[in-house]
Amino acid sequence: MSFRNFPMVPRVVFGRGCFNQLDEILTPQRKSEKAPFIYIVDDVFKGNDWLISRIPLHHNDKIIYVSASEEPKTSYVDGYRDDIVAEFDEIPSGIIGIGGGTMLDYAKAVALMLTNPGSSADYQGWDLVKNEGVYHVGIPTISGTGAEVSRTTVLTGPERKLGMNSDYTPFDQVILDPELTKDVPTNQWFYTGMDCYIHCIESLTGTYLNAFSESYGEKSLGLCREVYLEKETRDEDAQDKLMMASWHGGMSIAYSQVGVAHAMSYGLSYLLGTKHGIGNCIVFDQLEEFYPEGVAEFKQMVKKHNIDIPKGLCANLTDKEFDIMIDVSLSLVPLWENALGKDWQQTITREKLRAMYEKM
Ligand code: NAD
Ligand code: ZN
Missing domain, CATH: 1.20.1090.10 (Dehydroquinate synthase-like - alpha domain)
Structure with missing residues (x-):
């Protein structure tokens, strides 16, 4: 009998206000001034100064606001990947998802699709992802899905709703700041x-x-x-x-x-x-x-x-x-x-x- 050998999230920080440590956590991961950190942020936070003003933007770092009104689709993941590749000269230093399961899954999927060719729909299933993704960070703002710790990113594709389950899917870093969940309806x-x-x-x-x-x-x-x-x-x-x-x-x-x-x-x-x-x-x-x-x-x-x-x-x-x-x-x-x-x-x-x- 052989047993499955699972990867785990290698780094996690927990505590009220630990979101403030984001800059110090990311800085050592920056590849170059041309390789941005891209933040995929739930658009419910647009204009929310309490959260947005604490996102450290340097050089050409960018926030992409995404709606959580629909669950992630393979076509949207491919679209974000294509836009990032077209806009920047270098592959990003990292992708950071801020939001619920929807944003966390987008962040994981986009990070993987920056280093794996084709469409994310080709990778829906178990262990189809071939290359390590770019560094990716999950910052949940609502609790329950477990997407912050899981080995999958659940996507709806042309033929099925199924995750990209792989050893490369889990986050490299998770930031658990319970204070971020205080305003969930x-x-x-x-x-x-x-x-x-x-x-x-x-x-x-x-x-x-x-x-x-x-x-x-x-x-x-x-x-x-x-x-x-x-x-x-x-x-x-x-x-x-x-x-x-x-x-x-x-x-x-x-x-x-x-x-x-x-x-x-x-x-x-x-x-x-x-x-x-x-x-x-x-x-x-x-x-x-x-x-x-x-x-x-x-x-x-x-x-x-x-x-x-x-x-x-x-x-x-x-x-x-x-x-x-x-x-x-x-x-x-x-x-x-x-x-x-x-x-x-x-x-x-x-x-x-x-x-x-x-x-x-
Ligand atoms: P969600 O990310 O869709 O968010 C739900 C709603 O809460 C949205 O309207 C969002 O804008 C709002 N919201 C989030 N944080 C808020 C905050 N701090 N204040 C106010 N509003 C806030 O919801 P979810 O239930 O976390 O995630 C569902 C998604 O997670 C689905 O797409 C599902 O497939 C996926 N999922 C993934 C895994 C996995 O292991 N990868 C596991 C379970 C579910
Ligand atoms: Zn579930």
Whole structure:
């Protein structure tokens, strides 16, 4: 038997206000005055002086504002790469993503596509990336996805929604400053935080579980419970804990897999553009059959925070549209296998998935 040998993020700084250390962290990584640092920043921060004024711009460094209203697409990643290559004489010294999972995934993908030829769609899958990317840094401003620690960057391409999973994908440096999450709107704080909660439930109940995943998953789950069930406010302690829950949740699935909620929400997202956090909540809400305890606790959290989980998304879909979602979902074999074991196809038929989607 051979075991997978995973890379990890080699450097991480944690603490309220550690964002101020960005300049001192980046300076030694600069290749030359002509090789810029490119910041991919969520456009929600445009005009936000508190954050933007602390981004150290020297020489020809540049901020690119990107909207998080759509999930990353391979065509956009290729476009940013092409623009950077056209604008600068030298390959950038580094790419820095500032935002949620969307910006973190853009930063990883653009860094890889600056050193790998062709389209990012050619690299959707496992271990297809051939060359090390440019130095890349992740700075999350919302907690939950685990994208800051994961070995993938999830992209929607012409044919599929699938990550570029590779040893070159993880960040070279992560900056965890919980203060950056203080202004996240409540619904979004819940949806993205539940991505983490769902990672834990899917990992801890999965057939791929081992002591490595369990140790991270249990810690993360405990932190999620503190934040979403025990605490009455989103105070500084809650911000700190949710940031670390996200990290541990990401570590937990590194050595196992996600499960039914992710397999189905990828279908929703591919067809309808439903975003990851909210899509996971819409699906998980209907998964009592697979995760009875997790779903009961999730419903308690929804109630406590008075969160709106949309319903009726699939009410008016055509047979063809259902088929597209079902195809995307069924293609995610490792997720189903983790959730239900090698014989998963005995439980999960096209008819079964259709009936489940119809409830959402
Ligand atoms: P997001 O990045 O899409 O952001 C959600 C919303 O929150 C956006 O409107 C954004 O503008 C806003 N926001 C972010 N930070 C804010 C702040 N500090 N103040 C105010 N508003 C803020 O959301 P997400 O849930 O973090 O990421 C979802 C994406 O992550 C999806 O594309 C998904 O595919 C990806 N993902 C990747 C991985 C991975 O391992 N690479 C894992 C899970 C999810
Ligand atoms: Zn997720």
